[in-house]
Amino acid sequence: MDIDEHLRLWDHATVKILDVRQVMLDPHEKRSAYRLPASFFLLVTRGRAYAAVDGVLQMFAPFKVVHGGKGTQLEIVQTLEALEYYLICYKATMPLSCKSELLQALEQHRPFHAPFAMEPRSPLALLDIVQNMQGLVGQEGQWEKLRIKSLFYQFLLEVYGQLRDDHNRVTTTDPVTQAMTYMKTHFAQPITVEFLADMFGLSPGYMARRFKSRTGTSVIEYVIQIRIQQAKTWLSQTDASLQEISSRIGYEDVYYFSRLFKKRTGLSPIEFKMSQRQHNPSARSESSIVPLSAHWYIDDVNNENHYHYLVKRKDPSSMYKMTRSSLPLTGLLSLLLFLSACSGGASLNAQPVSSQNASSAEAQTKSAEQAVAQTKTVSTIFGDVVIPAKANRIVTNNLLSSILAVGVTPVGALKPYIDNPFISQDVAGVESIGEEWTVSLEKVVALSPDLIIIDTNDKSEYEKYAKIAPTVAVPFGTFKNDHEEVRYYGKLLGREAEAEAWLAEYDRRAEAAKKKVEGLFPAGETFALMRWESDFRILGNRWGRGGQAIYDILQLNPPPIVKQELWGDTQQLSISEEVLDKYAGDHIFIVSGKDNRQFESNPMWKQLKAVKEGKVYWFESERYSYWDPITTIAQAEEIADMLVAKYRK
Incomplete structure (x- = not known):
């Protein structure tokens, strides 16, 4: 393949993107041979399969790129694992007015039809481009059409650039090198160990260890280093505002960025910029901080898990801004007096306002004070939200139990959470707003909420609710424990006393459950929590399914390897059958659907010591899918009673 000739012809071509689609096939699923209607690029993102391209058998595996022309026959012969790939169909033509020499080169090299794989x-750079292209398919605006074409050219440059650099040889580099390359060009986007591990089909724990072994640092630390270095470049070479620079490197909160920058460099961004000006007198004037609504970020910039739109804090109560108004009352009074004067036809030479106008202004000020006293401001990941100081009609999605714990009964919630079997409170008055994935916004509107509390970190979802009523987003994983969670909702809803009373009872019940299992088992015996869907998964102490109850309340011991790998941000790990025995404890709790217990016939499962000794305890997944303070304490009591019934003599 003559890369330069291909690029020359592409440079003269007219391109139209016909389709970008994602194809997903289940394990062992086949796709009969069919002919593609246009030239194409195919990018495999997940899984493995045998495929035939024009009759030539080859292995599809992440992240193989395949190119072919119109009429190419594609057949998925057998999928070994669930297969996912993107297909870009395009049409490329040469203008009629092009030189005959180009037409001859086109006939010789056929870049729009040449079959190749790499x-x-x-x-990840290619995946990012293709996913952006897919989001634009079907949109008719001129901007969208130009954008999808420009993305296609970026894809071409990535593919041909790598082919050229590798001298037309297919090469495969290790995941760490690929991850580092991706981070250097996508540092402004959210990048996590989980995201990278998922792309390469690795466990997050393994990806993190491999990355640190290779680079000497964590994924998050590596991203931060790139961001700070880029910020230094822009601070010293441009007069962009701090807000612009902060946003461009991935931090929407400029104040958080400034603290992080000073922590890393010893200088604030302004001080750094000024120092560069002293060394380079031709540097432009210093930047200004553009005001930005506050976001919710962790205060500890030493924590490697802080970044982007993090939701974990040392003290969730500090997210409240208890100032009564964002506009000082003295300023409000001055404004009202000014408006009153204007309404009376005042000019620059006008006399002082009349007593009637002054009384009107005083009444308006008093009314404003009363209105402000009935609200408070809460900082969330999507900015500050003004909410009622005492909300009366609350709607939530899956946070029902957490709100019930502080003595408040919402008017609406998702039906699966209303049906939570661990709720003992009366929820007859709570109306359903839909199922887990089918929320009815019309129903939410009909309930006339004065406050909406939802579990989400999706801004588009948040904005749908925020159009209905003041909305507070509390994403999954916000709290370190049940106490932190209940106190948060107590403060949010003005029910601090109720929250403390509930927690006192929670502690009493937890201690009682713990005492029930004390002495039941020899010291050092371990308990593993597993989940079965179509494979075995090991769970940590903060992933629901009974984890908090087993490990945090009853304080049963996990296998050492489980605690080592799953007592942090990674809380769920898919494992192969071959290593089951390494993660299985002396006892096993396993969660699965009542009609999904195929694991029991697995030969490797049957060989486990806990299975042979009858020390396996099955939980029905629907019942144990809830995760909230009410559920956690009830599960702890249920598990304690189950163990006592089996082992107490």
């Missing part, structure tokens, strides 16, 4: 060195 394994790119930077697959």
